[in-house]
Each structure stands twice: as C-alpha cells, then as structure tokens.
Amino acid sequence: MNMRAQGTFTTKNFKPTTTTLVPMIETALPSSVSNMEKVYSGDVTGHSSTLFTAAFDLSSGIGSYIALEAFSGSLLNKNGAFNFIHSASTQGNNRTDEFFSIVFGSGTEDLKGIHGEGGMAIDGDGTHRIWFDFEL
Helix, strand or coil, X not given: CCEEEEEEEEEEEEEEECCCCCCCXXXXXXEEEEEEEEEEEECEEXXXXXXXXXXXXXXXXXXXXXXXXXXXXXXXXXXXXXXXXXXXXXXXXXXEEEEEEXXXXXXXXXXXXXXXXXXXXXCCCCCXXXXXXXXX
C-alpha cells in the first residue's frame, strides 16, 4: 500500500568542513562539504543527520547540491530509521533537476523494508516542506 507522510523541517548545526579535491580542479563554483541536523514535525517527526555536498556560489545563489541523510523518528506514527538521498540545482530563484529517493534496505523497526521517493519545497515565507511517498 502506497503511503504519503508530509511535514516541515528546520535546520541547525550547519557546519562547513574543509575539503580538498584530489587532484585539485578549480571551477567557477566552489566545491564544499558540510554537516547539518534537521528537525522534522508533522506526519514526519524526528531528526536527521545530513552530509551535504555542493558546488555553489553563495553570493549569486547558483549551484547544485547532493545530500545523504540518516533519519530517525516516525512516518505516520511508524517508528524507525532509514537513509534517503536528494539533490537539486538552482539558478538563484528556483529549484530544478530535483532527485529524491529512500535508500532501499536501510529501514529499521516499523520502517524496515521502506522504499519509495519524495520531495522538498520551500514556501515563499521560508517554510521548508518535505514529503515521502513510500511503501513498507
């Protein structure tokens, strides 16, 4: 049975780390790796630890990211943990080339066997939204 869990999230503890590409290749956008925590509420309740990689220019808002998250909490009151991955690009005022997938085989407890996809959106007021379309 296909299920949808929706929620909002906030980020905290955003910590850029130093990375050196080997071999070093300089492009027009700087490459970076960061860690952050997200806190979720709604049908999606819990928190995640996020490894965030990007080729992004903060001043222009242009770039792309790829993120891997380890989530712990509940979806529709089903408790457990799992991984999901997502990516997107922006030209400063949009989101394009979006990808979002739950990592098959990563679920625990009530979420064991979870698989599916989802998405993220940012409202005009800055509210961050997430949804998971999944099966168990």
